[in-house]
Amino acid sequence: MLSISNDQSVDIGDRIMAAAASCVRDLGVRRVTLAEIARRAGVSRPTVYRRWPDTGTILSALLTERVTGAWREVPARRPGRAGLVARIVEVAQQLREDDVIASVLRSAPEVAMVYITGRLGTSQQILIDQVADELRTAQADGSVRPGDVRQMSAMLLLITQSAIQSGPMVAPILDAHALAGELSHALNGYLAP
Structure with a gap:
């Protein structure tokens, strides 16, 4: 305790x-x-x-802080697509290892499912906006293909969220290192010009 x-x-x-x-x-x-x-x-x-x-509001604020906090803790280390993809993959790894996120997925999957299939939560909206800003910059330097940055950002969220929530299921096939590598390949392929 x-x-x-x-x-x-x-x-x-x-x-x-x-x-x-x-x-x-x-x-x-x-x-x-x-x-x-x-x-x-x-x-x-x-x-x-x-x-x-109420307790639900506290838990919602806690999860928002965990997710957005992971994004804030991982700085963009390189410009363009390479830096953005590396940042997303590192944030995904942090969230997969976060004990609070893991407890929610394990003890109350129905809570997680609301934000996986039902509606965008606050943290997801924040991440979509922040990734869209970085995509815009990466498009300007030519490292990311043209397209609507909010739509692309939403797709990146879907891909990454799936890797976070389903990582344990495929762990016998993709350990943490392999999962990070494959996620990186997926994101790079999606964003490449």
């Missing part, structure tokens, strides 16, 4: 998010309660309610 209640220097919102992550890892999504999040964060339930109206 995560013990963060003694560190008062950490922002309350950050403490609540860390506590929510701890709950998801330890209990699975279905057993997370607002009371347990508050207890682990060392705050009262009203303190949590002032920031988020």
Whole structure:
């Protein structure tokens, strides 16, 4: 269990998010309660309610932070298509290894399915916008084929999301290294001029 209640220097919102992550890892999504999040964060339930109206909203914010945080943590190291593909593949690897994301996929696949088949979530919208910006730049330097960057970005999301969610299923065939290599080939082939 995560013990963060003694560190008062950490922002309350950050403490609540860390506590929510701890709950998801330890209990699975279905057993997370607002009371347990508050207890682990060392705050009262009203303190949590002032920031988020319910557990579902907290979990949604947590997942958005995990996904967009992975994108922020992986900088673009090279310009153009090569840099963008490398960044996407590295972010996908981080998300495949993220213990909170893995717990959601394992303990509440129906929650994940909403964002896989039903609707775009906040983090997906953010990623589509950010990748579209990088695609626009890569088109300008000639390393990415012409096309609607938002449509292309959405397709990159679909390809990458599939590799993240289905990676464990094909692990006997594609270990993490091979999966990264094949994802890179797929993305490069899709984007090549």
